[in-house]
Amino acid sequence: MASGVVAGRSRRGVLGVTAVGVAVLLSSSAACGIATKRFSDDAAVGETIRAVRIEGAAGSVRLRVGPSASVHRTVSYLDGRPGVTHRVEGDVLVLRECEVRNCWVDYEVVVPEGVTVSGGLDSGSxxxxxxxxxxLRVSSGEVKVRRVSGAVNVKAESGSVDLVDVKGKVAVEAESGDVSARDVGAATLRAESGSVTAQGVDGAVDASAQSGSVTVRLTKAAGVKATTNSGSVQVTVPKGEYRVSAHTDSGDVDNGIGDYRDSPNHLELNADSGDVTVRFG
Incomplete structure (x- = not known):
């Protein structure tokens, strides 16, 4: 039957499925009498870890800080039981995908404060x-990043991106999903389909949304470039002098801060279809 064919495919052949797709796969397998097997285990990591690299296909990764490194995983599989799926390369903890078909891993990892995190995940949060x-690069799934001392770069094809308390610069590109950044350094934020929100930004902002609103709030005077094709632009800045260039093809412009042409802090605000509002706050 058709669902049996799906269950028999290589896991690598279904890496691009979304979380919904995974659920469908599980349901189809259950309907055909194929039991989904699951187990959890823990592993202490004795080596000193300074970096984490994600090489996942499907599943989730949750990374927290603790005095010593450890890996807890929950493995779901349909065929052969997988072996160990993580390894250490020098001071790098590598979180891998299963080496057997029809298998995915959810990781909960504890590492010391201040490691670097890199890599990608095809389907999962x-x-x-x-x-x-x-x-990070994530094809399908949510990305949450908190309390980072340096820069953050995220590319997401399908899923929301949420950044909180990032001291360095942030750069996000999301094809389908909302982008949110709060209490961050200078920010470059892009959303093809979804809204962009940047609150408590300590630096310049370059934000754009093809289909969705753009909302920006600065904590100190800086430049802002905010553009949306379909949606509103709302910018709130601290008291000061700003050079304002605001335009909308279909909507209203509400400039409540004036326009100082000699100011180095340039607010370039554009909406093809929607209102543009700039205020002190």
Missing amino acids: VDVEGASTVN
């Missing part, structure tokens, strides 16, 4: 806290 830098 990533939740990182307490890193020094983050550089």
Whole structure:
């Protein structure tokens, strides 16, 4: 039957499925009498870890800070039981995918404060806290990053991206999903389909949304470039002098801060279809 064919495919052949797709796969397998097997285990990591690299296909990764490194995983599989799926390369903890078909791993990892985090995941969520830098690519799934001392770069094809308390610069590109950044350094934020929100930004902002609103709130005077094709632009800045260039093809412009042409802090605000509002706050 058709669902049996799906269950028999290589796991690598279904890496691009979304979380919904995974659920469908499980349901189809159950309907055909194929039991989904699951187990959890723990592993202490004796080596000194300074970096984490994600090489996952499907599953989730949750990374937290603790005095010693450890890996807890929950493995779901349909065929052969997988072996160990993580390894250590020098001071790098590598979180891998299963080496057997029809298998996915959810990781809960504890590492020392200030590791670097990099890599990618094809289908699943990533939740990182307490890193020094983050550089991630996720094809389908949510990305949450908190309390990072350096820069954060995220590329997401389908799923929301949420950044909180990042001391360095942030750069996000999301094809489908909302982008949110709060209490961060200078920010470059892009959303093809979804809204962009940047609150408590300590630096310049370059934000754009093809289909969705753009909302920006600065903590200190700086430049802002905010653009949306379909949606509103709302910018709140501290008291000061700003050079304002605001335009909308279909909507209203509400400038409540004036326009000082000699100011180095340039607010370039554009909406093709929607209102543009700039206020002190």
